Amino acid sequence: MxxxxxxxxxxxxxxxxxxxxxxxxxxxxxxxxxxxxxxxxxxxxxxxxxxxxxxxxxxxGYNTKLPTRRPNFVENNGVMARKNTVVASIGDSFENLQLKKRNLELESQLRDAEMKAVAFSTMIDIAEKEFNISIRKKVNTKPLKK
Structure with missing residues (x-):
């Protein structure tokens, strides 16, 4: 050397x-x-x-995959593994929280859409009674021929 x-x-x-x-x-x-x-x-x-x-x-042209660094902890590999699992569980719980939040958002959007559908149906019923006209399409009707 x-x-x-x-x-x-x-x-x-x-x-x-x-x-x-x-x-x-x-x-x-x-x-x-x-x-x-x-x-x-x-x-x-x-x-x-x-x-x-x-x-x-x-x-x-050297192999860059060669380890060019000394390991910091030779004897404490178990400690390092435990830390990695803790980080992984934190990451999993963060992902779970994100998924739960997204699920709540979608459920609230579904409730809003259902309420809109009921409101439109009620509005059509009121309009049909007040103006004595049929707004909804009747089932089993044939299209007009031109």
């Missing part, structure tokens, strides 16, 4: 590395299981790499 870091002398900005230096940096990152930020700081002195190493890996 010391030899590889000596090969690239001095700190440079990310844009000024040659392809061979980029290969060397990526190989070191993969082999020593360091984080991208640690490698970036080692070679450039900058705190954040802003995805530059990933872009280099894509450009140079």
């Amino acid at each position: 010391e030899e590889k870091s000596k090969a690239i002398s001095g700190l440079k900005r990310g844009n000024y590395f040659t392809d061979s230096e980029r290969h060397q940096i990526i190989q070191e990152m993969i082999s020593c299981k360091c984080t991208k930020q640690e490698i970036w700081k080692k070679y450039t002195g900058e705190e954040e790499e802003h995805g530059q190493l990933l872009r280099w890996m894509r450009k140079l």
Whole structure:
């Protein structure tokens, strides 16, 4: 690891590395299981790499699915799983609340539509009695021939 870091002398900005230096940096990152930020700081002195190493890996044909980060919790996987289930149940309950709210809205719209239908039917009944005319279409009537 010391030899590889000596090969690239001095700190440079990310844009000024040659392809061979980029290969060397990526190989070191993969082999020593360091984080991208640690490698970036080692070679450039900058705190954040802003995805530059990933872009280099894509450009140079490396497998970007490789894990380039150390896990935070090795022993506490059960704790992490429990937190995920809590978040999932909160998400489910939020979806349930949204569905219940939508259901109430649709039920109120249905009641309004039923009340309108009754009001129109009553209005037609009153008009037929007052004006002595038939407004509703009679059942089993044949259309007029022209």
